[in-house]
Amino acid sequence: MKTTENENIEIEMLLEAIYRKYGYDFRSYSRASIKRRILHRLAISRLKSISELQHRVLYHIEFFEKLLMDFSINVTEMFRDPEFYKTLVKEIIPVLQTFPYIKIWHAGCSTGEEVYSMAIILKEEGLYDRTQIYATDFNEVVLRQARQGIFPLERIKDYTYNYQRSGGKESFANYYTAKYDSAIVDQSLKKNIVFAGHNLATDGVFGEMNMIVCRNVLIYFKKNLQNHVLGLFKASLRHHGFLCLGTKESLMFTEHENDFEAVAGKVKIYRKKIKTLENEASI
Amino acid sequence: MKHQSDFEAIVLGVSTGGTKALRMIIPNLPSTFPLPIVIVQHLHPHSDSYFVEDFRQCSNLIVEQAEEKVGILPGHVYIAPSNYHLLLECERTLSLSVDEPVNFARPSIDVLFDTAAEVFREKLIGIILTGAGKDGSAGVRKIKKNGGFVIVQNLDSAQVETMPRAAMNAIDVDLVIPLEEMVPTLLRLTGML
Numbered sequence: 061m062k063t064t065e066n067e068n069i070e071i072e073m074l075l076e077a078i079y080r081k082y083g084y085d086f087r088s089y090s091r092a093s094i095k096r097r098i099l100h101r102l103a104i105s106r107l108k109s110i111s112e113l114q115h116r117v118l119y120h121i122e123f124f125e126k127l128l129m130d131f132s133i134n135v136t137e138m139f140r141d142p143e144f145y146k147t148l149v150k151e152i153i154p155v156l157q158t159f160p161y162i163k164i165w166h167a168g169c170s171t172g173e174e175v176y177s178m179a180i181i182l183k184e185e186g187l188y189d190r191t192q193i194y195a196t197d198f199n200e201v202v203l204r205q206a207r208q209g210i211f212p213l214e215r216i217k218d219y220t221y222n223y224q225r226s227g228g229k230e231s232f233a234n235y236y237t238a239k240y241d242s243a244i245v246d247q248s249l250k251k252n253i254v255f256a257g258h259n260l261a262t263d264g265v266f267g268e269m270n271m272i273v274c275r276n277v278l279i280y281f282k283k284n285l286q287n288h289v290l291g292l293f294k295a296s297l298r299h300h301g302f303l304c305l306g307t308k309e310s311l312m313f314t315e316h317e318n319d320f321e322a323v324a325g326k327v328k329i330y331r332k333k334i335k336t337l338e339n340e341a342s343i
Numbered sequence: 344m345k346h347q348s349d350f351e352a353i354v355l356g357v358s359t360g361g362t363k364a365l366r367m368i369i370p371n372l373p374s375t376f377p378l379p380i381v382i383v384q385h386l387h388p389h390s391d392s393y394f395v396e397d398f399r400q401c402s403n404l405i406v407e408q409a410e411e412k413v414g415i416l417p418g419h420v421y422i423a424p425s426n427y428h429l430l431l432e433c434e435r436t437l438s439l440s441v442d443e444p445v446n447f448a449r450p451s452i453d454v455l456f457d458t459a460a461e462v463f464r465e466k467l468i469g470i471i472l473t474g475a476g477k478d479g480s481a482g483v484r485k486i487k488k489n490g491g492f493v494i495v496q497n498l499d500s501a502q503v504e505t506m507p508r509a510a511m512n513a514i515d516v517d518l519v520i521p522l523e524e525m526v527p528t529l530l531r532l533t534g535m536l
């Protein structure tokens with residue numbers, strides 16, 4: 061019992077130290093996953109305790125960067141959850157078609173697979189040329205990869221399968237060039253995407269979005285941080301703007317449950333209601 | 344053998360042959376069963392929740408797909424969704440993660456067992472049933488290390504032996520029993536028999 065208790069205290073102190081020193085706030089992340097990551101890093105670094113690891117983190121930025129990679133869980137894929145993309149094309153694209161100009165924010169975009177998937181959909185629907193996509197993550201290492209748009213060729217088989225199940229209209233091979241063991245995404249998909257650093261826990265609003273896509277990020281946050289981020293999204297969306305969450309994420313039991321309505325509940329696509337209490341007061 | 348109040352939760356891991364094995368256990372537990380049961384069954388990444396639906400219909404317990412932030416309750420069975428790891432948080436709530444697969448599996452039994460052992464320590468029962476691969480063997484080691492109780496399906500009654508065998512090789516298992524003894528054993532361990 062003692063060791064767990066001490067470990068938990070040490071973890072809190074480590075997260076506090078990271079926040080004070082580097083500004084990254086992991087204090088409100090789901091603890092079980094963070095703890096597994098810390099214990100794993102501890103084991104492979106041959107350090108004796110979390111306190112020792114904390115010392116290393118404070119005095120060696122390279123060690124902190126390793127831990128940051130551990131914590132940020134960048135696993136992603138193209139056209140993950142084909143059902144989501146299918147619904148997007150069927151229910152959301154027709155609405156977006158009516159706008160002269162479209163702004164989309166991908167928050168927590170990781171290495172970019174999800175963003176390029178969206179670009180493909182928009183292109184096939186004839187919307188890409190009037191869309192601006194802002195793709196953000198708090199991890200500079202993955203952003204660098206995202207900008208390059210180079211993916212392991214071995215994943216292409218899965219991605220092609222996903223693409224087809226998403227209702228893709230072309231041959232998936234049109235969107236990349238194979239070179240050695242890499243797949244390089246087509247340049248034309250990049251032109252309206254801006255990749256930028258943004259930390260959902262500590263940075264501010266990104267204004268006037270027609271759609272925000274934030275999938276498989278909120279599952280790592282505790283309730284209070286989820287509420288904070290959803291507040292940020294609400295403030296960044298235009299009235300009636302769309303919010304797309306991961307298939308296992310939901311607005312239920314959050315503070316913002318009533319600010320949104322479900323458009324496609326099963327795949328977690330919501331729409332910001334026009335009248336929320338706040339802007340009712342400001343009208 | 345321990346007394347009823349000693350346990351607070353059950354975690355169960357199963358792979359190949361799982362649906363059949365679980366059908367011998369879950370529907371045969373009474374609605375008054377006093378512990379929450381959390382299950383990782385290896386599923387195809389694209390499979391849906393038909394499996395949960397199946398069990399919901401024929402069980403006295405409330406069977407549901409595990410969702411993030413849900414507190415686990417007695418009388419309920421929580422099944423990990425495909426393509427997500429399932430973890431236990433210290434507030435006794437569930438959380439999900441899309442971390443890379445562990446032992447080629449997502450959900451991984453090791454991930455659930457590891458985090459559950461942190462939370463419930465000696466008050467946890469871990470069960471390994473039929474399956475291929477060695478997922479779960481690091482998990483049962485962690486449960487034992489934290490003082491919990493481990494049951495493994497015997498090899499004769501297992502459709503695939505590899506997983507139960509790996510668990511037995513990893514630790515001194517508390518009980519090795521055939522599938523049909525799982526329910527009476529669980530009832531005994533929780534003071535219901």
Ligand SMILES: C[S@@+](CC[C@H](N)C(=O)[O-])C[C@H]1O[C@@H](n2cnc3c(N)ncnc32)[C@H](O)[C@@H]1O
Nearest residue numbers: 132134136168170197198199259260261275276
């Ligand atoms: C599991 S990936 C999800 C990637 C993609 N959205 C998908 O669903 O495939 C989670 C991403 O969220 C990012 N992330 C985690 N915490 C963040 C924060 N506070 N601010 C911005 N991004 C964050 C991580 O760096 C990681 O790239």
